[in-house]
Amino acid sequence: MSDHDFESKLQQGLNALPKESAPERDLWPGIEHALNAGQGSHTSWRKVSGLAASVMLVGLLGWLSLSHWQQSHGEQQLATLMTTQHQQQKNALLATYAEQPALTDNWQQQLAELDEAAGAIRMALEQDPQNMALLKMLQQVHQQQIDLIERVHAPKYQQI
Template sequence: MPDHDFEQNLQQRLSRLPEERQPDRDLWPGIEHALNARQNTPPGWRKVSALAASVMLVGLLGWLSLSQWQAGDQQQQLATLLSEQHQQQKDYLLAAYADQPALTDNWQQQLEELDEAASAIKLALEQDPQNMALLKMLKQVHQQQIDLIERVHAPKYQQI
């Protein structure tokens, strides 16, 4: 994908994002309530949080070891490995939350848009496999997907 098309596509997507908004009410009481309620987290949620933390730890260790990787094909293998691990985590979370109602209606569309962004980054990595900024962007997009799934399925007492 030429740089011009990528930049133009990025600008179009950015222009579609909503402008910053101020909350309609004071959010601090809700934040305080959520922090206090977190102490009474059910065991199932703890397992999901522990899984997410362990995957983040693996990602962090992988990221720290990136400096030891050599260029070329190994970079592409790393991107593939990161994508496979992410897909496993995403599938697990979707299965874990299958019985819970989502807090928003369009979360699946947002998930698809993030999938498209990840695909665009992977295409760019094929052209420039040694670009560490692209690997970082791919990791961030993957984390945004995990965060989205967790946020839209948060228990009601954790909503702020």
């Protein structure tokens, strides 16, 4: 996300905040008491209000940065989740078929080529994480790997 996009999102977020906020109770008696409590209370009131403003600013900036991070990293997390689940499924299949002989000799080379293709798609997703076409391509490559492992190790009676 560019700086201009971030600035416009920030401005939209600020514009969406309510313009006025009414307190839950009447605050004037407490303010009057604090002002009349003595000379030192004026200074402490400034400290408290400054602290409150600082906490609110930090909270607002934290919320805005978190929502920005979630928007920009949500799709990357999806690709990472897809890859993790695929890797677990692939490893389980390879462990299941570890003792069975493969029907072809070059299946591991084909699997490695599909791994390279998936890596290239993941790199492209880092640049454009919201690209649904890339996410679908990644899913298809993962499925091709699973299909390859199953076809290569399928018993002869299951082949057509």
